[in-house]
Amino acid sequence: MSRIRKLIPGVDSKLLIRDAAKVAPDPTRRLFLRGGASVGALAFLTGCDIVDSLSAENALRAMSRFNDRAQMWLFNPNKLAPTYPDSAITRPFPFNAYYALEDAPEIDAADYKLEVGGLIANDKPWTLDELYALPQETQITRHICVEGWSAIGKWTGVRLSEFLKRLGADTRAQYVWFQCAEGYSTTIDMATALHPQTQLTFKFDDQILPRAYGFPMKCRMPTKLGFKNPKYIIGMHVTNKDLGGYWENQGYNWHSGV
Numbered sequence: 509m510s511r512i513r514k515l516i517p518g519v520d521s522k523l524l525i526r527d528a529a530k531v532a533p534d535p536t537r538r539l540f541l542r543g544g545a546s547v548g549a550l551a552f553l554t555g556c557d558i559v560d561s562l563s564a565e566n567a568l569r570a571m572s573r574f575n576d577r578a579q580m581w582l583f584n585p586n587k588l589a590p591t592y593p594d595s596a597i598t599r600p601f602p603f604n605a606y607y608a609l610e611d612a613p614e615i616d617a618a619d620y621k622l623e624v625g626g627l628i629a630n631d632k633p634w635t636l637d638e639l640y641a642l643p644q645e646t647q648i649t650r651h652i653c654v655e656g657w658s659a660i661g662k663w664t665g666v667r668l669s670e671f672l673k674r675l676g677a678d679t680r681a682q683y684v685w686f687q688c689a690e691g692y693s694t695t696i697d698m699a700t701a702l703h704p705q706t707q708l709t710f711k712f713d714d715q716i717l718p719r720a721y722g723f724p725m726k727c728r729m730p731t732k733l734g735f736k737n738p739k740y741i742i743g744m745h746v747t748n749k750d751l752g753g754y755w756e757n758q759g760y761n762w763h764s765g766v
């Protein structure tokens with residue numbers, strides 16, 4: 509208990525667990541009560557449910573009650589997220605944003621420049637051709653939206669850790685902040701930024717990233733909820749200040765339709 513109390517300042521851990529257990533799926537709840545309803549058990553079971561069963565929605569409802577720090581802990585930045593075969597890819601893959609698809613940014617590839625700043629040595633902006641020349645890899649992972657759906661997709665791009673290296677970023681800094689073309693933004697912790705599956709993504713399902721999914725570039729991180737995966741990225745900052753984000757500033761973790 510002392511561990512979670514440290515992780516979530518100001519939140520009563522017993523209440524938190526009772527609340528979470530209320531919306532947890534039945535076997536989870538049973539194990540939970542039998543096992544002394546520890547936060548560790550909740551984290552473990554929630555993680556399993558998301559990956560292994562159809563109860564992802566229930567687990568998500570439980571998870572949505574956790575604040576950022578608890579999420580950081582549930583999605584272990586030191587572990588690899590599960591990967592899937594091609595046959596598991598969700599088709600069509602859902603589009604999601606705080607607006608309709610026809611209002612999504614339309615970015616001209618020729619004009620595009622990624623602005624980089626903050627605690628980095630090289631702050632020269634990057635063209636798309638320069639970005640495309642970086643070493644790339646592909647992942648098939650599950651995207652989990654706090655609104656209660658998940659989908660498996662295939663994303664190709666460069667590891668964010670590799671890109672940060674090229675920027676000469678101070679990776680002892682606490683955060684990376686992303687700015688998106690339409691005003692969206694999000695901040696991620698450095699451990700997540702350096703995670704091997706955190707990727708600056710240029711392709712979806714082997715095609716140049718479609719407009720729906722963030723052309724020309726998104727940041728894919730399977731260890732974080734969907735809203736932490738910014739699309740239409742135009743700027744990136746390495747910083748020790750938590751600059752928040754579109755949903756973060758509205759207390760998004762406490763708003764999930766529960």
Ligand SMILES: Nc1nc2c(c(=O)[nH]1)N[C@H]1C(S)=C(S)[C@@H](COP(=O)(O)O)O[C@H]1N2
Pocket residue numbers: 601602603604605606607651652653654688689690692693720721722734735736737738739740
């Ligand atoms: N720029 C931008 N990025 C964004 C969003 C957005 O509205 N604008 N929505 C977030 C949310 S809540 C989700 S679930 C995912 C959806 O990504 P998808 O359209 O590839 O499914 O994008 C995330 N990144």
Ligand SMILES: [Mo]
Pocket residue numbers: 604652653654655734735
């Ligand atoms: Mo989302």
